[in-house]
Amino acid sequence: MVLELTPDLLLTAYATGIFPMADEEGDICWLAPDPRAIFELDDFKASRSLRTVCRRGVFEVTVNRAFAEVVAACADREDGTWISREIVEAYTKLHELGFAHSVEAWREGRLAGGLYGVSLGGAFFGESMFHRATDASKVALIHLVDRMKSRNMVLLDTQFMTPHLASLGAVEISRTEYERRLERAIHCAVSFADPPGWESP
Secondary structure (H helix, E strand, C coil), X not given: CCCCCCHXXXXXXXXXXXXXXXXXXXXXXXXXXXXXEEECHHHCCCCHHHHHHHHCCCCEEEECCCHHHHHHHHHCCCCCCCCCHHHHHHHHHHHHCCCEEEEEEEECCEEEEEEEEEEECCEEEEEEEEECCCCHHHHHHHHHHHHHHHXXXXXXXXXXXXXXXXXXXXEEECHHHHHHHHHHHHXXXXXXXXXXXXXXX
């Protein structure tokens, strides 16, 4: 049975610790890794040089200004991608409903890097990131972490561990522990999105 990636299905899946990825044929697979990679927000490791890049304003950082462009850039990989057309369409709908978000890093007016993901309550589920300039995606990630902390969000899910994420302080926890934290996070009365009528810079 093939399930349509409706917003309700996606949000229900995320709320139970499951997320979709497309295989090489474009078929949707549902995953719940054990262990699960997350960032402990207070332990995020941004080097002094990277913080200096942020302070100097090398990149202009925005939120939800170029969601479609960020997703397209994340999918544009020579080694293939799990971001199928169906995935793009489904997450675009989530974005329109206020549940999927992008963080963009711009340099000289051009999109230099960014990331996107899904938010529910106090949880943000990172989906993918990309860069076209050195440090651009890392700056977007720092902004994501800072924004989450400023809004009292508690769970940043990165799904799978990679050496790059580990270098920034990502850790692995058991599926049982992840589900415990997820249950708490999605019921937090907080939001990644801006209030109605507010336009992010």
